[in-house]
Amino acid sequence: MLRVIGLAATILAIAACAPAAVPSAPASTSPSSGSPDTPVPSESASPPAGIDLSAVPMACIGLGAEDCVRIVAEVAELVPAGTTPTYLQVGPFGCPDTEGCPRTLLARPQGDITIEAGPGALSWHVTAAAGGADLTFEQQDAFGVLVAPSSQPPVTPGPRAFTLGHCGLWSGIDVGGSWWDPVGQVDGDHADAINAAEGTLAILDPDRATFTSKGGLTIQLVRHPGQKYLPLCQ
Numbered sequence: 001m002l003r004v005i006g007l008a009a010t011i012l013a014i015a016a017c018a019p020a021a022v023p024s025a026p027a028s029t030s031p032s033s034g035s036p037d038t039p040v041p042s043e044s045a046s047p048p049a050g051i052d053l054s055a056v057p058m059a060c061i062g063l064g065a066e067d068c069v070r071i072v073a074e075v076a077e078l079v080p081a082g083t084t085p086t087y088l089q090v091g092p093f094g095c096p097d098t099e100g101c102p103r104t105l106l107a108r109p110q111g112d113i114t115i116e117a118g119p120g121a122l123s124w125h126v127t128a129a130a131g132g133a134d135l136t137f138e139q140q141d142a143f144g145v146l147v148a149p150s151s152q153p154p155v156t157p158g159p160r161a162f163t164l165g166h167c168g169l170w171s172g173i174d175v176g177g178s179w180w181d182p183v184g185q186v187d188g189d190h191a192d193a194i195n196a197a198e199g200t201l202a203i204l205d206p207d208r209a210t211f212t213s214k215g216g217l218t219i220q221l222v223r224h225p226g227q228k229y230l231p232l233c234q
Helices: 065-078
Strands: 058-061 085-090 110-117 120-129 134-140 144-147 158-163 178-186 198-205 208-213 218-224 228-233
Touching: 058 065, 065 085, 065 110, 065 120, 065 134, 110 228, 120 144
Parallel strands: 058 085, 058 178
Antiparallel strands: 085 110, 110 120, 120 134, 144 228, 158 198, 178 218, 198 208, 208 218
C-alpha cells in the first residue's frame, strides 16, 4: 500500500549589498536613462539567500537540540530569500551502531533537513566531518506530494484513540480537519516512530496536541496550516 508521509529553527542572514550612493543631480537637471551614474539592476543576478527561521515549527529527529539548532542556522544561509517556510524537519539522523549511540553529530554524522515551503519542499543531505566540526550540505530532491487533510473539523479538546499509519510519523497525523506536525525532540530510534502504532492523541488546545503510543513513544504536536507536503511512503 502506497501512502504519502510527512527541528527546524532559527536562522538566516540576508546577503544583500546596498549600491554605492550616487551624487544628486542639480535641481534643474534630470539624469538621462543612459547615465553611467544611474544604478541599473542586473536581470541575471541571483536572489540573495537568507531568511529568519526562528519562528518556524521544527522537529529534531535523532539529534540533541544544540546540534539541531546549529544545522538550522547553517542551512538558513542556503535558503533563497523570499521563501515562506511552514515547517522544518531536522533528521532523521540514524545511529550506525545497532546497540545505540549518543544523539550527537559526532556519533550520527549523516542525516537530512527538510523545509516545507509553499507547494513543495527544500531538502539537503547533511554530513558532519572532522569529528563533527565541519558540516556540508548537499541539496537534493524532496520526493512527495501536497495533500489536504481528509478528516473533518472541528478540533475538539481531549484524548482519543489514534493509530499511526504503517509508516509511523511519516504517514502524517490528520485529525479534526487539520494535519499535526511533530515538534521538539523526537526519538527516531523508537520502533513506533516508523511503524503503525496504537496510542492516544490528546488535543490540548486548538493548536497543540500530544501523541503517546502504547509502546511509550511520546510526541509533541502543533497544528499545520492547510495542506501539508508529505514524503512518499512505501
